[in-house]
Amino acid sequence: MNPGFTGSPLDRADRLRSDVDGYAAVLSDWRARILTLDGLDPVVTADGGLAWSTIAEIHVEAELILLGLADEKPHFVPLVEAEGDVFRSPAIWRALSMLPAEDAAIYGTARSLIDWHNSHKYCGKCGGSTSLFRAGWGRKCTACAKEHFPRTDPVVIMLAEYDGKALIGRQSRFPPGNYSALAGFLEPGESMEEAVRREIHEEAGVQCVAVRYVTSQPWPFGGSQLMMACIAEAHGDAITLDTNELEDAMWVTKAQAKDALTGADARVFNAPPPFAIAHTLLKYWAEED
Amino acid sequence: MNPGFTGSPLDRADRLRSDVDGYAAVLSDWRARILTLDGLDPVVTADGGLAWSTIAEIHVEAELILLGLADEKPHFVPLVEAEGDVFRSPAIWRALSMLPAEDAAIYGTARSLIDWHNSHKYCGKCGGSTSLFRAGWGRKCTACAKEHFPRTDPVVIMLAEYDGKALIGRQSRFPPGNYSALAGFLEPGESMEEAVRREIHEEAGVQCVAVRYVTSQPWPFGGSQLMMACIAEAHGDAITLDTNELEDAMWVTKAQAKDALTGADARVFNAPPPFAIAHTLLKYWAEED
Structure with a gap:
């Protein structure tokens, strides 16, 4: 049936999220692909796919989320400060109609994760500030050390x-x-x-x-x-x-x-x-x- | 198939959660039943069911969560400060084996809601403190007014x-x-x-x-x-x-x-x-x- 936003070609590579050395290697891989977004919206290239840049093109202090691997290449999305709009614009509807299913699935994962980070900057339990860990698949409270994980x-x-x-x-x-x-x-x-x-x-x-x-x-x-x-x-x-x-x-x-x-x-x-x-x-x- | 924790006899009465007058009437209903817990664990009576008390028996300042209605009677659980244990004790396993399916379903809902309240005392977005609203089916940030709802x-x-x-x-x-x-x-x-x-x-x-x-x-x-x-x-x-x-x-x-x-x-x-x-x-x- 292939519902929308399914069929991502990326291997989520869960093992890398808690592997310090492995993740350091992935972070310094020059073949890495960085997803380009416009706020939380997708950027569609002339050939109808998602726009990607290289690790050399992003700000050195950008926090990265590991989306996964494909053909051994790591795929990341930078954590941006952006608010998701629950009521979608016609522009994003058009973009989604153009994207191949695999790209829509990658985009959906990236958007959900960024949205989660932005709404979990503080610990619900103690109110302390949280910081990104586990390659972007978690946030940890700087005060009480409680670990928070992306929710659905x-x-x-x-x-x-x-x-x-x-x-x-x-x-x-x-x-x-x-x-x-x-x-x-x-x-x-x-x-x-x-x-x-x-x-x-x-x-x-x-x-x-x-x-x-x-x-x-x-x-x-x-x-x-x-x-x-x-x-x-x-x-x-x-x-x-x-x-x-x-x-x-x-x-x-x-x-x-x-x-x-x-x-x-x-x-x-x-x-x-x-x-x-x-x-x-x-x-x-x-x-x- | 009747999996465990399904089959609650309570009508969740969603309409009452945002109906100020209706909820006030329910709160002052002398027929109300208040679920008794031991921390987050169930209390099983001699006849093998959940233990309930009356509204007269609870602390006047207790915050209540509306579990729902049955036979027109409102059913509440008081919000207690308690930490849920992910790794369950043999005692709770035994209690669950004794409870009728309907009671286990009511208990499960109450436990999940209390656990959610205790882990969402602060707003994930701004760090402000939150307070209970919507008859216990939400918390609202006292600083930024963001509304939070129980999650699964x-x-x-x-x-x-x-x-x-x-x-x-x-x-x-x-x-x-x-x-x-x-x-x-x-x-x-x-x-x-x-x-x-x-x-x-x-x-x-x-x-x-x-x-x-x-x-x-x-x-x-x-x-x-x-x-x-x-x-x-x-x-x-x-x-x-x-x-x-x-x-x-x-x-x-x-x-x-x-x-x-x-x-x-x-x-x-x-x-x-x-x-x-x-x-x-x-x-x-x-x-x-």
């Missing part, structure tokens, strides 16, 4: 299914006509399946029982998220909308989903872009027997 | 499968003879499926391709984790152990897994306890056609 928030994203139709919804901030799968953060103390049922019930008032997992993707906007895509069997099709969450929700047929995914003139809604797992999920469901 | 770390836990056998391993801290499924934290920028393949390769040197999701459970020790259980098809059975992670790993047959799960005298290893998803996963695999 699990999110459920799902279609309720009833009588051959799927439930989709739109938030008021979406462009006109756009609908997507319902989604929400998983909370402490619940399984993926429980979170799926709770979110569909909270947002649309629809009760579900059986939940099938379909696939997952990392999502690098607004931190680092793991999107877990599911299909849930609904008991009925009556909708009670939580208008704080959704502006509208509706049941669509497989033919209507296919029209939206192919951008057909007859479409009744606009589908999410291909790099969003809601697209992957809707396509999977529409093509299922 | 996704963890993959899996069996590699080859030629009818499954790969299990043991860490040196396990009791003698105990084996479990391999497991590890998902990292930013990877899907569940990618994390499964990476972890099996890092820990045991085994290459896998196809990954099937089986089920999930929340895990309340060492913070709040979402354990996602999978089975991965391996290319071969040669093991290269990462001795920093594992003391041993071995391939077992379905008959051997069944012997371990039933505690048969002929067993070649001791299986994880029923409330651990490794047990659920091993049982699912052993009973699969």
Whole structure:
């Protein structure tokens, strides 16, 4: 299914993160590639890939994060002071539509890590300042020595299914006509399946029982998220909308989903872009027997 | 499959968390039930359930976390200063074996939330002190007003499968003879499926391709984790152990897994306890056609 932001060609080389000598060798490797970003946004070259520079081109005091190895070459991203925008700009949507899948996956990892560093400059436990360690895969408190590691928030994203139709919804901030799968953060103390049922019930008032997992993707906007895509069997099709969450929700047929995914003139809604797992999920469901 | 720590009977009543009047009414409800803990450990009553007290019995200044509603009664846990022990004591294992599934699920949620509050007393972004809000489902920075929400770390836990056998391993801290499924934290920028393949390769040197999701459970020790259980098809059975992670790993047959799960005298290893998803996963695999 190849959801967006998956398929990175880099070996994360976890072993190097805690290997002082090995990492020193990697840091002084002249073949190293340094990812160039515009704030937290990708820079796309004329040939449609991510922009890379050499280690000679970056500021000597730049803090580096080891993204991984490919063809023995170390790949880094410098830690920049930048705020991630949860609500993405059209420019970044266009850039992502151009990038090859492998490059989007590398970019997503880099963006999530930078965002994590910027939001964890202080220790949540004691308030002391933290500093980067483990090749950029951790921060350590300078006061209490507590170690912090990059975090990912699990999110459920799902279609309720009833009588051959799927439930989709739109938030008021979406462009006109756009609908997507319902989604929400998983909370402490619940399984993926429980979170799926709770979110569909909270947002649309629809009760579900059986939940099938379909696939997952990392999502690098607004931190680092793991999107877990599911299909849930609904008991009925009556909708009670939580208008704080959704502006509208509706049941669509497989033919209507296919029209939206192919951008057909007859479409009744606009589908999410291909790099969003809601697209992957809707396509999977529409093509299922 | 009913993995451990799932099946809480409480309605999380998300709507009340941001409803000032509604929450005030719930806080003054004399029917409220207050979960009693011993530090972060459960207190099990003579009839084998969780211990609850009334709102009259707790300290007037206690900060409360709303766990949810059942039979219209609000259920709270007081925020206590306590450190969670990642490496669990035999006493808590025994308590968990006694608790009904619904009670274990309530306890897990409470423990994860308390642990999150204690590790997020300060703002990671600015170092300011934070205070509880949203009925215990958030903390807000008193300096920069950044809102923080309870977090859960996704963890993959899996069996590699080859030629009818499954790969299990043991860490040196396990009791003698105990084996479990391999497991590890998902990292930013990877899907569940990618994390499964990476972890099996890092820990045991085994290459896998196809990954099937089986089920999930929340895990309340060492913070709040979402354990996602999978089975991965391996290319071969040669093991290269990462001795920093594992003391041993071995391939077992379905008959051997069944012997371990039933505690048969002929067993070649001791299986994880029923409330651990490794047990659920091993049982699912052993009973699969």
